Amino acid sequence: xxxxxxxISIRQAAFLFLTVTFxxxxxxxxxxxxxxxxxxxxxxxxxxxxxxAILVLIWQAIYRKYRDSTLMEIYRDIAGSVPGTVILIVYLxxxxxxxxxxxxxFAMRLVGAIYPNIDISIFLISMLIVVxxxxxxxxxxxARFNEILFPFLVLVFYLLIIMxxxxxxxxxxxxxxxxxxxxxxxxxxxxTGIVAYFSFIFVFGDxxxxxxxxxKNGLKLALFLLVSQTAIIASIICTFSYRIAQxxxxxxxxxxxxxxxxxxxxxxxxxxxxxxxxxxxxxxCFFIICVLSMLKSFFKLSDTKPLISIYVVFSYFLSMxxxxxxxxxxxxxxxxxxxxxxxxxxxxxxxxxxIGKIRKKV
Amino acid sequence: MMMVIxxxxxxxxxxxxxxxxxxxxxxxxxxxxxxxxxxxxLAMGIYYILAFHEKSLxxxxxxxxxxxx
Numbered sequence: 459x460x461x462x463x464x465x466i467s468i469r470q471a472a473f474l475f476l477t478v479t480f481x482x483x484x485x486x487x488x489x490x491x492x493x494x495x496x497x498x499x500x501x502x503x504x505x506x507x508x509x510x511a512i513l514v515l516i517w518q519a520i521y522r523k524y525r526d527s528t529l530m531e532i533y534r535d536i537a538g539s540v541p542g543t544v545i546l547i548v549y550l551x552x553x554x555x556x557x558x559x560x561x562x563x564f565a566m567r568l569v570g571a572i573y574p575n576i577d578i579s580i581f582l583i584s585m586l587i588v589v590x591x592x593x594x595x596x597x598x599x600x601a602r603f604n605e606i607l608f609p610f611l612v613l614v615f616y617l618l619i620i621m622x623x624x625x626x627x628x629x630x631x632x633x634x635x636x637x638x639x640x641x642x643x644x645x646x647x648x649x650t651g652i653v654a655y656f657s658f659i660f661v662f663g664d665x666x667x668x669x670x671x672x673x674k675n676g677l678k679l680a681l682f683l684l685v686s687q688t689a690i691i692a693s694i695i696c697t698f699s700y701r702i703a704q705x706x707x708x709x710x711x712x713x714x715x716x717x718x719x720x721x722x723x724x725x726x727x728x729x730x731x732x733x734x735x736x737x738x739x740x741x742x743c744f745f746i747i748c749v750l751s752m753l754k755s756f757f758k759l760s761d762t763k764p765l766i767s768i769y770v771v772f773s774y775f776l777s778m779x780x781x782x783x784x785x786x787x788x789x790x791x792x793x794x795x796x797x798x799x800x801x802x803x804x805x806x807x808x809x810x811x812x813i814g815k816i817r818k819k820v
Numbered sequence: 821m822m823m824v825i826x827x828x829x830x831x832x833x834x835x836x837x838x839x840x841x842x843x844x845x846x847x848x849x850x851x852x853x854x855x856x857x858x859x860x861x862l863a864m865g866i867y868y869i870l871a872f873h874e875k876s877l878x879x880x881x882x883x884x885x886x887x888x889x
Contacts, residue, residue, distance in 0.1 A: 757849050764838040764850055768857045771831060775864035779877050786878040789889055794881070 465667045470601040471659045472675045473608045476682065478744045479652050480611055480737040483687055484710045484730075485563070486791060487648040488694040492704035495645035497631055498638035499700060503687035505646035507680050510653045513804055514676030516811045517660060521669040523820050529660040530755040533806075536814045543756075545806060550752045552798055553658070557745040558776040559787065559795070561586070564738040565777075566784050571711055571731055582774055585735075589742050590770045594763060597665055600743055607736055612686075614733050618726065619689050621717045626696035649687050651796030653680075654803020661748045707784065746773070827865040831858055 466474075491499035524532045529549075534542035564585060565578035573581075592600060656676070659666065690710060694703045697713040706712050714730045717723075746769060750762040781787045814820030835858055842851045867873070882889045 753853060757853060759850050759853065760847060761845075761850060764842050764847070765854055765857065767834045767838065768831070768854055768861060771834065772857050772861040772864070775861060775868050776877075778868050779864060779873065781878045782874070782876045786876055786889065789882070790878050793887060794885070 464596075464598065465665050466598055466601040467667050468669055468671050468675050470605060471666045472679045474601055474604050474740065474744060475656055475659055476679055477604055477608050477611060477737055477740045478655055479683065480615075481560075481563075481734055481741060482652045483649070483690055484734070485567070485708065487652065487687060488691045488709045489704050489706065490648035490792060490796075491645035491691050492695060492700040492709075493645075494647075495638060495641035496700045497695065498634045498642050499645050499695060499703075500631055500688055500692040501634065501638065501642045502645035502691065503649045503684050505643055506649035506653050506687070507684040509646075509650050509804060510656060510680040510683065511677060513654075513656055513807065514673060514680060516807055517657070518669075518673040518676070520807075520811060520814065520820055521660075521663070521672055523814075524663075525669065526664050528663045528751065528755055529657070530752060532660070532663075533810055536810050536817065536819050546752065546756070549661075549802060550749065550756070552802060553661075553745055553748045553752065554773075554776070555780075556795070557742065557749060557773050558780050559790065560738065560741050560745060561773055562777040562780055563787060564735070564742065566787065567708065567734060567738075568731070570784060571708060572728070579778075582777065585739065585742065586770045586774055589739065589746065590767050592739075593743055593746060593766045596763075597662060597747055600740075600747070604740060607740065611733050611737060614729060615686070616689075618714055618717070618730065619693050621719055621723070621726070622693050622697060622713060624719075625713075625716050626693070627699075628696060630695050630699045631692060647796050647800070648792075649683075650804070651799040653683060654799040657803040657807050658744075658748055662751045707788075746770070823869045824866060827869065828862065831862055831865075834858075 487502070488499070491502040495502060520532060524535070527535075530542075530546050533545055536542070537545065561582060562578075565581040568581050569576055569578055592603075663669070694709045694713050697716055698706065698709065703709050711727055711730055715725075715727050717726050746766070750765060750769065753759065753765065754762045781790070811820060835854070838854060839851055842854065879889055
C-alpha cells in the first residue's frame with residue numbers, strides 16, 4: 459500500500475515501529491521481566507499490550523480531528539504554544555539521547571557478541587555512513603526498504619524460536635498464581651517502555667497517510683507484539699530458567715547459541731547478529747528522522763536533508779561520550795529510559811487527549 | 821593531534837559541501853542550525869579526543885538525579 463511519493467501509509471509506519479521495537483525487545487525485556495516476575499515473566503507483554511491498545515485508540519481519536527498534523531502541531535494546539543513547546547523540547551532532547559544510545563548499543567553489542575577487542579569506532583563509522591546515505595533518500599525509501607526487511611526479520615526470528623523448541627523446558631514457566639499479578643505488572647515496565655515508541659511515529663505524522671486506519675493497523679500490531687514479546691521471554695525462560703535469564707547479558711543470543719538441529723545445524727548466532735544489525739540500522743534511522751522532523755517543526759525549516767550528515771557526526775561523538783561501558787548503558791535503559799519512554803509515549807499523549815477533550819479540540 | 825586535524829577536516833568538508841548548497845537555495849535558517857550543530861560536534865569531538873574523560877555523561881546524569889550507578 460504505497461501512498462504518494464512523499465508520504466508513507468499507516469501500514470508502512472506500523473512496520474517501521476515493529477522493526478524499531480525488535481532489537482530493544484530482544485536485548486532488554488527478558489532479563490528485566492525475569493528479574494521482576496521470575497517464572498511469570500512471560501505474562502508481562504499482556505499488560506503492555508493492553509496499554510498499547512489504549513494508546514492506539516487515543517491516537518485514532520486525536521487524528522480524527524488533526525488529519526495532517528504532526529505530534530508537535532497537535533501538542534501546541536491542545537496545550538497552548540508555550541507549554542506545548544516546553545514539552546516538545548523534552549521530546550527533542552530525549553530523542554537525541556535515544557539516537558546516541560542506540561548507536562552505541564549497536565557497536566557494543568557487536569563487540570560483546572562476536573568481535574571482542576575490536577575498536578567500536580569501526581562499526582560506528584561504517585553504520586553511520588550507511589545511515590547518512592540512506593536518510594538522504596528520505597522516509598519513503600526507508601519505509602519501502604523496511605517492507606522488505608520486516609518479513610525477513612519475522613521469518614528468521616520465528617525460525618530461531620522453532621529451532622529452540624527441543625531445548626525448552628516448559629516447567630520453567632510455572633508455577634503462576636494470583637500472587638504473580640503484581641510482579642507481572644512490575645515486569646511489564648520493560649515491554650511497555652518499548653511499545654511506547656508507537657507515539658513517536660506521529661512526530662512525522664504529516665507524512666503518514668490513511669490515518670483513519672490507525673485503530674485497525676494498531677490493534678493488529680499490538681496483537682503481533684503480544685505474540686512476539688511473549689515468545690522472546692518464554693523462549694529464554696524455557697531454555698535457561700528465570701534465574702539464569704535475569705543475570706545473562708544478551709539472553710536471547712545465549713539461547714540461540716544453544717540451538718543444535720540433529721548436531722548438524724549449529725552456531726546460528728551469526729544469523730541473530732545479522733538481523734540485529736539490520737534492526738539497529740532501522741532504529742538509528744528512525745530516531746534521526748524524528749529529531750530532524752522536530753527541528754524542522756521548531757525552526758520552520760523548509761528542508762532538513764542538509765542537516766543529516768552533520769547530525770550524524772554529532773551523534774557519533776555524543777554516543778562516544780555517553781557511556782564508558784555496557785553496565786552504564788543498561789542502568790540508563792532500565793532506570794531512566796524505560797520510565798521516560800512511558801511518560802513521553804503513554805502519559806503525555808493520554809494527558810493531551812484528556813486536555814483536548816476538555817477543551818473540545820479532540 | 822592527528823585525530824583533531826582529521827575531525828576538523830571532516831566537519832569542514834561536510835560544512836563546505838552542505839553550506840554551499842544551502843546558500844544557493846537561500847536557506848538561512850537551515851544554515852544557522854547547521855552551524856550550531858557543527859560547532860557542538862567540533863566541541864564534543866575535540867573534548868572526546870583531547871580530554872581525559874574517565875566519567876561518562878551517564879555518570880553525570882545519575883549524579884544529578886541522585887541515583888547510584
